[in-house]
Amino acid sequence: MTRLGVNVDHVATLRQARGGHEPEPVAAALLAQSAGATGITVHLRGDRRHIQDRDIRVLKQVLAVPLNVECAATQEAFDAVVPLKPAWVTLVPETREELTTTGGLDAVFLQSSLKNLVREYRTADIRVSLFVDPLLDQVKMAAKLEADAVELNTGAYSDLPYGADASVELAKLKEAARLSTRLGLRVLAGHGLDLRNVGPIAAIPEIEELNIGHSIVGRAVLIGMEPAVREMIAAIALVGGRA
C-alpha cells in the first residue's frame, strides 16, 4: 500500500503559540507511528516558527520509522540539519512571508547550488528528496543532480475547488511520477492532501509515499492523533492505494 508520512509541524505551531511545552510534537509523532505512519516529517524553517532543533534531536532518538526533515536549500539549513542526522532531507523553497510552502523548488534555476548541496548531504549519509512541481524538466534535473527522490507537489491539484475537473493536474502528476521512476528516482507526493482528495493520488502506482500534515493534525484536534492517522491510512487503502 502507498505509505503515509505524517508531518507534525502544526503540533509545534500550537506549542509555540504559548512558548511552553504542550502539545509535544514528539508525542504526536509517536502516536502517528503507533497508528501506522511509516515516516515522520518536520520542516525546520529558518525562522524556527514551529519545529525546533531540539525536536529533531529527540525525534531522532525515539522514532523507529525514518525521519524526514524539510528545509531550505541553503548552507545555513545544511549546517543545522547535518548534525541532526535525519534519514532523509527534503529541500523546499522557503520564504519568511509564506504561511506554508508555496510551489516546488526550481531545480532547473538552482541547479549549480543544488549540485553541491545534494552531494554534500549524500556524503553525510542523508538521502535527498527535492520537492518539485510535477514538471518533466524539474524531474529530469532532479535525476541529473543525483537526488534520491522527488516529492511531487500536489498543491495545484489540492487547490482545485470541490467537484472541479482534476484530470489536467492528475495527468501532470502521473506523467511526472512515471518519468521519475524511469530515471531511477523514488517518488513521493504531498501538499494539501486530505480525506476527500487523497484517493486519486494514492492510486498513482509510482508514488510510494504521501506526506500529509495539515489535514491530519486538524482532524487530530477533534478526534485524536491515532484515529486521524488510521482514517487517512484507510482512505488511502480504500480509494485506490496499491495493495
Ligand code: PXP
Ligand atoms: N510536503 C512538503 C514539501 C511540505 O512543505 C508540506 C507542508 O509542510 C507537506 C508536504 C504537507 O502539506 P500539508 O500540511 O498541506 O499536508
